[in-house]
Amino acid sequence: MEKKGWDGFEIGAMLRSFDGAARDIATTLPENRPYSQSNLFKASVADWRIEKPLFNKDYCIDCQFCWIYCPDMSIIARDKKMVGIDFDHCKGCGICVEVCPTNPKSLLMFPEQKDEEQALAGWPKKEKNAKAEEPKED
Amino acid sequence: MLEIRWHSRAGQGAVTGAKGLADVVSTTGKHVQAFAFYGSAKRGAAMTAYNRVDDKVVMNHEKYMRPDYVLVIDPALVYIADITANEKESTIYIVTTHLSTEELIASQPKLEGKKVHTIDCIKIAQETIGRPIPNTPMLGALMKISEMYDIEFFKESMVKVLKKLPQKIIDANMIAIQRAYDEVK
Amino acid sequence: MADTMELLDIEVWDGNMAASQALRQVQVDVVAAYPITPSTPIVENYANFEANGYVDGEFVMVESEHAAMSGCIGAAAAGGRVATATSSQGFALMVETLYSASGMRLPIILNVVNRALGAPLNVNGDHSDMYLGRDSGWIQFDAYCPQNAYDLNFIAFKVAEDHDIRLPAMVHQDGFMTSHTAQGVATLTDEAAYNFVGEFKPMNDMLDLDHPVTHGVQTEEDWHFEHKARQQHALMTAVIPKIEEAFDAFEKLTGRRYNLVEAYDMEDADVAVICMGTSVETAREVAEEMRAQGIKAGVVGIRVFRPWPLEQLAAVLKNVKAIAALDRSSPHGTVGTLFNEIAGTLYNSETKAVLTNYIYGLGGRDLTKAHLVSIYGDLKANMDAGKPTTPLQQYIGLRGPKLSFF
Numbered sequence: 001m002e003k004k005g006w007d008g009f010e011i012g013a014m015l016r017s018f019d020g021a022a023r024d025i026a027t028t029l030p031e032n033r034p035y036s037q038s039n040l041f042k043a044s045v046a047d048w049r050i051e052k053p054l055f056n057k058d059y060c061i062d063c064q065f066c067w068i069y070c071p072d073m074s075i076i077a078r079d080k081k082m083v084g085i086d087f088d089h090c091k092g093c094g095i096c097v098e099v100c101p102t103n104p105k106s107l108l109m110f111p112e113q114k115d116e117e118q119a120l121a122g123w124p125k126k127e128k129n130a131k132a133e134e135p136k137e138d
Numbered sequence: 139m140l141e142i143r144w145h146s147r148a149g150q151g152a153v154t155g156a157k158g159l160a161d162v163v164s165t166t167g168k169h170v171q172a173f174a175f176y177g178s179a180k181r182g183a184a185m186t187a188y189n190r191v192d193d194k195v196v197m198n199h200e201k202y203m204r205p206d207y208v209l210v211i212d213p214a215l216v217y218i219a220d221i222t223a224n225e226k227e228s229t230i231y232i233v234t235t236h237l238s239t240e241e242l243i244a245s246q247p248k249l250e251g252k253k254v255h256t257i258d259c260i261k262i263a264q265e266t267i268g269r270p271i272p273n274t275p276m277l278g279a280l281m282k283i284s285e286m287y288d289i290e291f292f293k294e295s296m297v298k299v300l301k302k303l304p305q306k307i308i309d310a311n312m313i314a315i316q317r318a319y320d321e322v323k
Numbered sequence: 324m325a326d327t328m329e330l331l332d333i334e335v336w337d338g339n340m341a342a343s344q345a346l347r348q349v350q351v352d353v354v355a356a357y358p359i360t361p362s363t364p365i366v367e368n369y370a371n372f373e374a375n376g377y378v379d380g381e382f383v384m385v386e387s388e389h390a391a392m393s394g395c396i397g398a399a400a401a402g403g404r405v406a407t408a409t410s411s412q413g414f415a416l417m418v419e420t421l422y423s424a425s426g427m428r429l430p431i432i433l434n435v436v437n438r439a440l441g442a443p444l445n446v447n448g449d450h451s452d453m454y455l456g457r458d459s460g461w462i463q464f465d466a467y468c469p470q471n472a473y474d475l476n477f478i479a480f481k482v483a484e485d486h487d488i489r490l491p492a493m494v495h496q497d498g499f500m501t502s503h504t505a506q507g508v509a510t511l512t513d514e515a516a517y518n519f520v521g522e523f524k525p526m527n528d529m530l531d532l533d534h535p536v537t538h539g540v541q542t543e544e545d546w547h548f549e550h551k552a553r554q555q556h557a558l559m560t561a562v563i564p565k566i567e568e569a570f571d572a573f574e575k576l577t578g579r580r581y582n583l584v585e586a587y588d589m590e591d592a593d594v595a596v597i598c599m600g601t602s603v604e605t606a607r608e609v610a611e612e613m614r615a616q617g618i619k620a621g622v623v624g625i626r627v628f629r630p631w632p633l634e635q636l637a638a639v640l641k642n643v644k645a646i647a648a649l650d651r652s653s654p655h656g657t658v659g660t661l662f663n664e665i666a667g668t669l670y671n672s673e674t675k676a677v678l679t680n681y682i683y684g685l686g687g688r689d690l691t692k693a694h695l696v697s698i699y700g701d702l703k704a705n706m707d708a709g710k711p712t713t714p715l716q717q718y719i720g721l722r723g724p725k726l727s728f729f
Contacts, residue, residue, distance in 0.1 A: 172504065
């Protein structure tokens with residue numbers, strides 16, 4: 001955000017969420033909202049990340065766990081379908097991967113520089129149920 | 139400038155009395171001031187209240203006063219409060235007591251040689267209003283001694299000041315004022 | 324719709340009732356309050372008006388003065404006309420939130436009934452709490468009598484709520500000496516009073532749902548200085564013209580004239596007493612008496628303590644030869660505040676008057692006319708000598724050996 005001089009901003013340590021009027025904001029998709037420059041939505045935290053989550057839609061069951069648990073609202077979902085990750089606001093915490101219930105997981109952490117196509121090509125296979133193979137003790 | 143000091147106990151209505159007097163005087167176009175010394179006093183503690191009356195705006199805010207009238211509305215304060223403090227030669231005392239003026243002066247020698255009037259406001263209040271609130275009768279006595287206002291005008295004005303009280307209480311106050319006016323010596 | 328109240332042209336009101344009636348007449352939306360002597364009757368009377376249908380607003384009872392001002396801040400940020408009252412220890416507890424209110428540019432009106440700060444605990448009037456508020460970024464008006472307490476509330480709302488100002492304002496009156504002293508107060512009709520201040524116009528209010536705002540943000544070294552500078556700029560440039568405008572409009576409406584610096588008998592004065600509160604009026608009577616004795620005495624009352632009317636005061640003091648600054652607060656380790664302010668006002672000016680300081684009236688101690696006569700006597704001697712003939716700081720009305728410093 002531009003560092004304005006003392007006479008260059010509105011009074012009262014007050015910040016606006018949007019530029020101009022914002023009606024029915026709940027039904028407006030984030031990318032269509034007139035977020036103001038001082039709104040944190042306009043700030044990118046992408047460079048905080050060391051690892052990034054990548055999404056494999058082949059295994060996703062649209063349970064929305066990742067969408068609920070993400071602390072930065074960085075899971076993009078439309079019509080209750082997971083569509084991807086908002087990499088401007090994702091800090092790479094890995095919670096979405098932790099809570100993903102599919103087998104294999106539909107979200108996995110990769111180094112920031114990892115190529116997405118390569119990652120999808122090398123996605124792990126379904127794990128066998130380890131418990132079922134354990135010998136019964138009695 | 140006319141200056142009045144009230145000696146009272148917290149709860150006996152000296153502030154209301156001083157305020158009521160100020161209300162009446164104000165309606166006649168004069169400028170008034172009514173205040174009191176409070177401290178963290180409780181009901182029953184000796185206290186003083188004050189009036190100033192003048193033809194021009196009262197700008198003096200000092201608490202120090204050399205009163206023209208000293209109104210004592212509790213009988214015991216003659217003995218325990220410094221009722222003659224900062225007096226002038228012309229200061230007039232009106233004291234609530236069941237004693238005659240002569241008996242009062244005999245019991246409190248420092249009133250010897252001063253202009254002292256007596257009236258039993260406590261008794262009048264009990265017999266008319268039904269409670270020992272001696273403030274309004276004292277105003278009746280003051281009207282008689284000071285000849286400040288015609289008593290009928292004063293009573294009419296006090297009815298307006300007391301207008302928020304029940305009619306029965308207002309009527310009783312008017313009787314109390316008139317009795318004190320008639321009985322003060 | 325709130326009921327109107329028929330008032331006499333002159334009502335005998337104490338300063339507290341005068342302030343309460345002003346709050347009623349401007350129809351405050353929210354009063355969040357906690358009681359403390361001697362300001363309690365202001366909010367008590369207001370609650371009474373509200374309960375009896377004379378006010379449409381909300382009265383919020385809170386658990387402390389800190390909460391009272393916090394409630395006012397919330398209500399003001401939400402977009403309402405807001406006021407409260409306090410004194411002394413309660414004011415001290417409010418201090419943290421006072422800075423929030425001014426920094427957030429919220430036009431709250433706070434009636435401060437000036438009272439001493441303990442220890443020792445004392446319910447009576449002095450200016451310790453008023454001085455405590457002087458760096459808080461609020462506009463500070465000072466009343467000398469119940470009439471002023473009534474009038475200055477209207478001025479305060481009109482100035483504070485103006486969109487060029489948007490700063491909170493305090494209306495000060497002396498505990499007991501004004502707050503509990505009944506005097507004649509010339510009243511305005513409900514309609515005239517309300518119209519003078521006008522309807523509240525919200526700005527950046529949280530209840531404007533189409534324009535969501537965040538109030539009370541955090542800034543670090545990257546923004547804080549700019550915000551404080553902006554606040555100071557408004558206080559220093561916008562407020563004084565707006566107050567003068569309001570004083571002019573008020574004079575047109577009522578015939579009563581107020582000035583940033585009240586100058587009495589100052590046109591040809593050789594010696595002047597400068598003070599605040601009820602002392603100003605008492606000093607005026609004494610100045611008249613001094614003039615009868617051939618001393619050209621004047622009185623200067625500070626009507627607007629913040630922003631400090633530096634230029635106006637310098638102009639009033641231009642030709643004076645000896646000045647006494649009377650401070651009703653213990654300066655605790657230096658000269659009194661008024662002494663300091665006046666010294667700062669005159670230091671780079673042509674006026675080379677002898678300036679001395681008196682500490683008086685702490686905890687409600689009476690300032691008598693006799694005290695003021697002795698001060699004018701000192702000033703006359705200082706004028707004749709062309710230098711101080713007394714120590715710079717003297718205590719008056721104090722028991723025991725004479726106390727003075729510097």
